[in-house]
Amino acid sequence: MNSLLGHLSATAVRSSSKSLHKMGIITNNKVRGMSYNNNTTPKILFPQSAGFEIIDAYKVKDVFNWVYQFKLPLFYSNPALGSIKVVAKITQLYEKSTKESRSQGPVFTKDDKLMTFLQGGPGFPSGTPMAKDGFVGALLDKGYTVVNYDQRGTGLSTPLEYHTLMALGKQLKHSEIMDNDVENYLQLIKCFRADSIINDCEQIRKILFKHDPLQKWSIQGQSYGGFCCHTYMSFYPDSLDEVLMTGGIPGIGKSVDDVYEATYKRTIERNAHYFAKYPQDIKKMKAIVKYLYHNEVVLPNGGKLTVQRFQQCGLSFGGSGGTDRIHQLVFKFYNELETFGFATYNTLTTVQDFLGFDTNVIYALFQEAIYLDGPGMSSNWSADRLRYSEDHCELFAVEKHVGKFDDPAWLEDDDIRVFFTGEMVFKSMFDDYSELQPFKKLAYAIHTDDQWSNIYDPATLHKVYDSWTTYYQKDLLLPKSSPKKVSKQDVKIIKVAAAIYYNDQYVDFKLSQHTIEQQMGSIRTYVTSEFFHNGLSAGTKTVMDRLFGLLDEEVD
Known part of the structure; x- marks a missing residue:
């Protein structure tokens, strides 16, 4: 299976430059593992080694891009069934890169701010920055290194279409979908859901911060990417420093x-x-x-x-x-x-x-x-x-x-x-x-089908607060018998800021408000009727400035 999956991801252009450093396999990075079945809270079962390599690196205008390819479990519930190639494009300002990092890849420490972007969809890849512009430019100007992650099944991350899915199925000894082997393909396609996407992200975080696996990073989600942010906050809140979302608050608890x-x-x-x-x-x-x-x-x-x-x-x-x-x-x-x-x-x-x-x-x-x-x-x-x-x-x-x-x-x-x-x-x-x-x-x-994995954990989301100040304010207002009451020792402080579009056709405003009021501890919101669902691209400066302001607590 591994050789096949490598072939499926080989659409990434492999540089012939001798300066590219093949990072190989990490053999001494054992991580405590936890398993889950398809109907319970997803927890990563880490393999004893996790491999990645840099398959491309280049300067374009005022930014430098590295293309990282990771070898991750196809099924997190059973890594023995094989791996999948997942790609993330890491972008820094060229002036921030060094001769060594350009050839071998950056080494991230506790002083580095990483923002991983989760694209909308489902089923669409992230973009590749070709200049310091758009929302990526805004993040770079704020000192972030940006990780544009192609979610599994999209872009360079083993993209799914009929022939690639059949190839994956063949390696698992499945017959053709047309031959009524639908149940096996149903279980296969389920491993491309938000829980697996976020397990991939968490694995990548640990690999990039291999010298300090407890180091936090930040995530930004557009549309469905915001849904994935809620999955991340549900199951790995201690891995997150900041969360930005645009048009991406799902109606959790709604049918x-x-x-x-x-x-x-x-x-x-x-x-x-x-x-x-x-x-x-x-x-x-x-x-x-x-x-x-x-x-x-x-x-x-x-x-x-x-x-x-x-x-x-x-x-x-x-x-x-x-x-x-x-x-x-x-x-x-x-x-x-x-x-x-x-x-x-x-x-x-x-x-x-x-x-x-x-x-x-x-x-x-x-x-x-x-x-x-x-x-x-x-x-x-x-x-x-x-x-x-x-x-x-x-x-x-x-x-x-x-x-x-x-x-x-x-x-x-x-x-x-x-x-x-x-x-x-x-x-x-x-x-x-x-x-x-x-x-x-x-x-x-x-x-x-009615056998789906959990992608949210409301009990954890209730514990997510954007600051201690907000927690104390809400705690005073909630009745003692309220199920929303959270003990101080259980609070998860994550700076969460979201742009919500009042006239959003795709992610309904009222359903988003329901989640904010009923499912979350507290998040900071910018509500506007100035933009539609694509406000991040149509009004980049306005939207990003407002989100940064919310993170910095500059907006009353």
């Missing part, structure tokens, strides 16, 4: 249906805004829907452009400029239907690449599973079911309109609308997306 009821509400609001801004698109959208329903449209990669797939373009509503982007697509598509009677290759390619489901299959497979916290919970295609509920079917289900397609009044009546959907996964996707088609049986198994 999957609670999440998607809120998502549909936000999506209705965004559709209403869209059609108010572009009322001419009401008719255009219905004309496109009618065309797609009556015609089999094949995309350049062999996928199908159905009504349901076109509606999914509404996922873009959640980012700044998304409304205008969708308008441009609708206008162009409709104009081509009027001119040629079909959509051009260029437009079909645009639709095909509009969303990341083909290239990031975990995003489709785990879209609802990320809300399953512990055994006894199942998603059962929540978004798909709620689409056909009494409150939503007239707006989102094309089946409600089919019988009216030939009625001119239906097309001209602006009070009748077909809405775009949002960040949701539907059964039809595993027929429509070419790269998802082989995963259809696995997707159904994921949505019906």
Whole structure:
């Protein structure tokens, strides 16, 4: 298995420079291990040795990047089943690096501030800094070394697609998914969840701070990365100094249906805004829907452009400029239907690449599973079911309109609308997306399964306070009988600061507030309606300055 997994991760460009130092295997770094089964609190079972190497290193503009590849357990519950290659890109200001560190990698001590970035998704890799800009630049200016970690199954960390998953399965003696070996692949795919992601992070922290394994670091999470931050705080709070989150506070304790009821509400609001801004698109959208329903449209990669797939373009509503982007697509598509009677290759390619489901299959497979916290919970295609509920079917289900397609009044009546959907996964996707088609049986198994690991520990999160001052204030206000009472000796002090977007389509504001008020000890929050979910990129300076201010207690 190890040689195969090394091959799967070899998409990383290996430098031929003799200056790169192959770090090899750490043989004298035994760590006390703890095991867990799939339904209990995840605790790392560390192997007796942990290997890593630097597979690339280079200067670009005013930063220096090292690409570290770590060999970590595929299954933390049973490391004997093999390892997986996980990659982290470590970035410093070039002026902070030395000749020795550039060739052999930096040596981290208690004086170093490391900030590990957890990307959103699930299923998307972190970026690679090409200059001192964006949020990475803001962190570098604050003296941090930044660790951009590609979560397992993404980017350079054994990316998952059909052929790579089959290769992993083959090493475990599994047959093809198509051969009904779904249960084994279900257990395999589960090791790409937040608990394993955070176990990877904790392993990496201990390796980087090998001279002082108790040294803390900081983490920053965007969107799903913020969910992972809560997993980290749940199970390894003593490893964390600071936590920054942007649009990433999950609705802990809420059901999957609670999440998607809120998502549909936000999506209705965004559709209403869209059609108010572009009322001419009401008719255009219905004309496109009618065309797609009556015609089999094949995309350049062999996928199908159905009504349901076109509606999914509404996922873009959640980012700044998304409304205008969708308008441009609708206008162009409709104009081509009027001119040629079909959509051009260029437009079909645009639709095909509009969303990341083909290239990031975990995003489709785990879209609802990320809300399953512990055994006894199942998603059962929540978004798909709620689409056909009494409150939503007239707006989102094309089946409600089919019988009216030939009625001119239906097309001209602006009070009748077909809405775009949002960040949701539907059964039809595993027929429509070419790269998802082989995963259809696995997707159904994921949505019906109810044996999931715990990804949060509310009892620990209740103990997380941003400062002793806040703890004493809250302790005075809580009744003596309150279950939220925490003994002083149990308090975990972690500076946690979060940006919360009031109009966030993807991570509902009210669900985030529920977690802050009911699940956490205390965190510092910056709430704004100025940005959407992508505020970290759309308003980098504003968001990062506010978060730094919260960390420094400069904001009253």
